[in-house]
Amino acid sequence: MVKSELIRRSPLRILEQSIHGGLGSGNIGVIASRKGVGKTACLVHIATDKLLQGKHVIHVSFSSRTDHIMSWYEDIYREIAAKRELEESTEIHDELVKHRVVMNFSQVGVSAEQLIGSLRAMIVDGKFGAELIMVDGYDFSKGDPASLVAIKEFASEIGASVWFSATVHREQPEVDDNNVPVALSRYMDSVSVLITLAPEEDHVSLKLVKDHDQYPQENLSLVLDSRTLLIVEPD
């Protein structure tokens, strides 16, 4: 398959249709689930789809090593390329790498100000025109809504969209009236799209909880493949 065909037939087009054409620049989307369900894989798949379209992506993480994140990208890319028998896979891969930066924060309690400062340094001084920012592992239970407001403002200023992953702790499974996990309720004013991952018996289903102004509670016709961790259409 050639690249354009692969992009056109990506299951992520279904996601875009479901959320009225996509997240949109200056907006924040959140993918929430318990630990170890596949949030990072989802973020990396969405990022890889954008990278294939020639867009620039910054992946922000809060772990101790950057090579873990890079191997996520390698794995997801390999799975996509193998599944679709992508032509000129090596050349396309080398091109993707140029459009991707991992920014890692090792210390605990990074402020929104620090985060924005570093992103600005990369985008402005480093002339890295990011159109998509992935923030993986931000601790919503300890953060405050003002941080998200600041990040949203920054996203509008530079014209990027931002996806976060959010961990819903096992001890706090409750949801509010809109079916939003309570840990995230206070952030909802800044969040345009919320998708939750729900582990079922043999797969993980994607549920659209918030779509811009609405709370549709709709099951997306998408699941996470349990082996490849790619977002796919169910069989």
Next chain:
Amino acid sequence: MDERIKNMRNIGISAHIDSGKTTLTERILFYCQRIHAIHEVRGKDGVGATMDSMELERERGITIQSASTNVTWKDTVINIIDTPGHVDFTIEVERALRVLDGAVLVLDSVGGVQSQTLTVDRQLSRYNVPFIAYVNKCDRTGANPVRVRDQVAEKLGHNAVLMQLPIGLEDKFRGIVDLVAMKAYYYDGDYGENIRVEEIPADMKEMADGYREKLLDAATMFSDELAEAYLEGDVDQDMLIAAIRKGTISRQLVPVYLGSAYKNKGVQTLLDGVVRYLPHPTETPYTALDLDNDEAPVALKSDPGLPAVALAFKLEEGQYGQLTYMRIYQGTIKKGMDIYNTRARKKQKVGRLIRMHADATEDINEAAAGDIIAFFGIDCASGDTFVAPPLNYSMTSMYVPNPVISLAIKARDKASEDNMGKALNRFTKEDPTFRCFVDPESNETIIQGMGELHLDVYIERMRREYKAEVQTGMPQVAYREAISEHAEFDYTHKKQTGGSGQYGRVAGYVEPLEEGDYEFVDSIKGGVIPNDYIPSCDKGFRTAVQKGTVIGFPIVGVRVVINDGATHPVDSSDMAFQAAALGAFRAVYPKCKPIILEPIMKVSVEGPTEFQGNIFGSLNQRRGIILASTQDGNFSVVEAEVPLSEMFGYSTVLRSLTEGKAEFTMEFLKYGKVPQSVADELIKKYQESKKENK
């Protein structure tokens, strides 16, 4: 077993630049009473640390050559190889590692695992060298040895275990709690030479118990006896030491020591750790290749009674001629005996045999397996193996990377020219990554190496040690040409005007080769080119790929297949087929859409976070691809891939952008295609220089 060899350690001290490796070595020499005063690396007394024996090293405050030195700590003889920390000199580090049985990895208590630590760690793995870690500079602001241990575990993936805890940190760093003895150590006296042992401070007791548990947990993995004793609550110190030793030697455990060499703390306890946990020579398996038996591997035994096998791992120009550092793996070498250099196939007599202490030497009459010593007045190259007859062994060859940068040099006057020749002769023998040749076209002397600093150091050494004043040209990147498409050729070389003629026809195709530089495939059927002429065809193609026609650099990644041809009963000859092959390649080359490749360096920049914008910007301007940045508090590390051609003078630029607070390291990563705009520029320059030379 021989007590002598059990009480012997050959260790290296490896680290990131400026982690205080030389200061640590200096303190070790002091405590082992090899020196009587302490000089700082960048000391005010202008003497400089004892290990940095070369004038230049003193001036730059970095260690370039790995001097070997012999000390005695308590009953144990320790040979220390002081290894350089800069990436440009990694061949020196690699060579030193080859002869070591163990190592001390020095880490900065603030910087922790830095880019160069990763490189050094990879090298230690490659040569399977067991090591203990020493977290130095615990007196620095921001010191956090516990975090450094975590980094050794997470970033290097080692089972790192704290052997000690600091009593106070930063300017309040006073002493160390030892988790094996469960005692507190204080280092009294002007130079910390008087160790005072006391009970663990009451407020640290609980913490020490907790870390002791962790240590026991880790150690029990290596001893069932200890595990049992642990369950019964009756742990014996010797048992614990034996278990940690087993884990360390098998590279499954890394004991972490700490201290501050500069403040004279924790050095003696580290030496105890070296003796306790690092292997003695018989605990490390070494093999040689038997040259009389198809290079079959043979295990060497650290037995002084067997015929000798030794490796020359380092050369130095001493006052009285060449000084050759040797590691003896087997047997005994005596003054006056005959030894055989298996590479040069030359028998030589052992003249002076000496033990080295940084700048001072001690004459000895013999040395046996396990020892590191030096010869005076034996002519050889670095990496040569010496054996006692009747053996004919060679130690396995060392990994030598190809140079990535070259520089034209020219002597200023006649005297300098002679000296320059001597110096180059010496340097190429000492350092396999340093090469030199005369360019047949420009008639210039070209030196090649692993980076700008690498070559700079040799230029300066020429000036200082050899009184050779040289002018240098612009550094040149070692570009490569390559083909990107398959193309066919059918070429006839014919000269039949007067005298004996020349005739040869070759046909086939060339295509990109994924791995390797050049491959020749003979698919001739029915002898249309007789077998006798096939090697000539190969030779002709080889000549052709040595210099491409796009920008005059070697062509790599080419497979040539010949499948047809023709001969002439009288006029065909070796020369004719060589010419035909050369002509065929020149003709087909432009059809293969040739591209230009350049060396891409893996660059790591480290500095305060406040300057990250400047760092990102500077890398972006240099066609760099920023792969990742990691922020840890106010400290940032940026990893990028940058073409070597863009990195000239980067150290100056970086210094001015960051008030001198950031540093960078780089090493060769791969060859990558140059962008079209750069390729056009290179081609234009090549065309112009060709015109000028006409």
